[in-house]
Amino acid sequence: MRQVPLEKGRYIIDPIEAVKLCDENTIGIVGILGSTFTGEYEPIEKLNKEIDKFNKKHNLEIPIHVDAASGGFVAPFLQKRLKWDFRLKWVKSINVSGHKFGLVYPGVGWAIWKDKKDLPEDLVFNVNYLGGKMPTFTLNFSKSASQVIGQYYNFVRLGFEGYKNIHEEFREIANNIAKNLKKYDIFDVISEGNDIAVVSWKVKDKVDFNLFLLSERLNYTGWQVPAYTLPDNLSDVVVMRIVIREGFSYEMADLLLKDLEKAIEYCKKIQNI
Ligand SMILES: Cc1ncc(COP(=O)(O)O)c(C=O)c1O
Numbered sequence: 001m002r003q004v005p006l007e008k009g010r011y012i013i014d015p016i017e018a019v020k021l022c023d024e025n026t027i028g029i030v031g032i033l034g035s036t037f038t039g040e041y042e043p044i045e046k047l048n049k050e051i052d053k054f055n056k057k058h059n060l061e062i063p064i065h066v067d068a069a070s071g072g073f074v075a076p077f078l079q080k081r082l083k084w085d086f087r088l089k090w091v092k093s094i095n096v097s098g099h100k101f102g103l104v105y106p107g108v109g110w111a112i113w114k115d116k117k118d119l120p121e122d123l124v125f126n127v128n129y130l131g132g133k134m135p136t137f138t139l140n141f142s143k144s145a146s147q148v149i150g151q152y153y154n155f156v157r158l159g160f161e162g163y164k165n166i167h168e169e170f171r172e173i174a175n176n177i178a179k180n181l182k183k184y185d186i187f188d189v190i191s192e193g194n195d196i197a198v199v200s201w202k203v204k205d206k207v208d209f210n211l212f213l214l215s216e217r218l219n220y221t222g223w224q225v226p227a228y229t230l231p232d233n234l235s236d237v238v239v240m241r242i243v244i245r246e247g248f249s250y251e252m253a254d255l256l257l258k259d260l261e262k263a264i265e266y267c268k269k270i271q272n273i
Pocket residue numbers: 032033034035036067069070096097108109
C-alpha cells in the first residue's frame with residue numbers, strides 16, 4: 001500500500017501526489033469522505049479528474065474506492081452538489097458506516113459497487129444451505145440483523161428531511177464550538193464541522209501548550225475529547241477533535257465549553273503560559 005504523505009497545512013490527500021504513486025500494478029486508489037483525523041472531506045472530484053487523465057494516458061482503468069464511513073450519510077443531505085459518488089466515472093465502490101453520529105446501534109456498515117462487474121466474481125461466496133443460491137460477500141457470517149432494522153427504521157421514520165435536519169443541527173453545534181475555540185489565541189481550528197460534524201484543532205506553531213494534558217483534564221469532568229498525533233510526515237503535530245453525535249444538545253455543548261475553559265486555564269497554569 002502506498003500512502004500520500006501529509007504536509008504542513010494539508011491534512012488530506014493531494015490528488016496530484018496520489019496519482020504520481022500509481023502505476024500499472026495499482027488496483028485502486030482510495031479517497032476519504034470525512035477524514036478520521038480532522039473531519040475534512042478529501043477532494044474526490046479532483047481525484048477522479050487526475051486519475052482519468054492518468055488512465056487515458058497509460059491506457060489503464062484504475063478505479064477509485066470512496067471510504068465514506070462518516071460522510072456517506074451526511075453529504076447527500078448537506079452537500080448535495082458535492083460530487084463524490086457514482087456520478088464520477090472512476091468511483092466504482094463506496095463504503096459507509098450506518099452507526100456514525102450515533103444514528104444506529106454500533107456495528108453496521110455498507111459497501112456498494114457501481115456495477116455488478118466491479119466486484120470480482122471470485123470474491124463472492126455462494127452458499128446453498130439456506131435454500132436457493134445465496135451470494136455473500138462478508139468477512140463474518142451469522143450476525144444479528146438488529147442494526148439493519150435500526151437503520152431501516154431511521155430511513156422510514158426520518159426520511160430525507162429528518163436526516164437533513166439532524167445533520168444541520170449537528171453542524172450548527174459544531175460551528176458554535178469552533179467559533180468558541182477560535183477565541184483562544186493558542187489554537188488553530190482545522191475543521192469547523194462544515195463537512196462532517198467534527199471540530200478539530202491544533203496548537204498554533206511556536207505555542208507550547210500540551211493537548212494531551214488538556215484531554216486528560218477534560219476527562220476529569222467526564223468528557224472524552226481525544227488528543228492524538230497525525231500520521232507519517234506530520235507525526236509531530238498533535239490534534240484534538242470533538243465529534244457531535246445524536247443526543248449531544250446545545251445545552252451539553254455549553255457545558256462542554258465551560259469545562260473546556262476551566263481545563264485550558266488549568267493547563268496554562270501548570271505549564272506557566
Ligand atoms: C474514514 C474511516 N473509515 C473507516 C472507519 C471505520 O468505520 P466503522 O466505525 O464502521 O468501523 C472510520 C472510523 O472512524 C473512518 O473514519
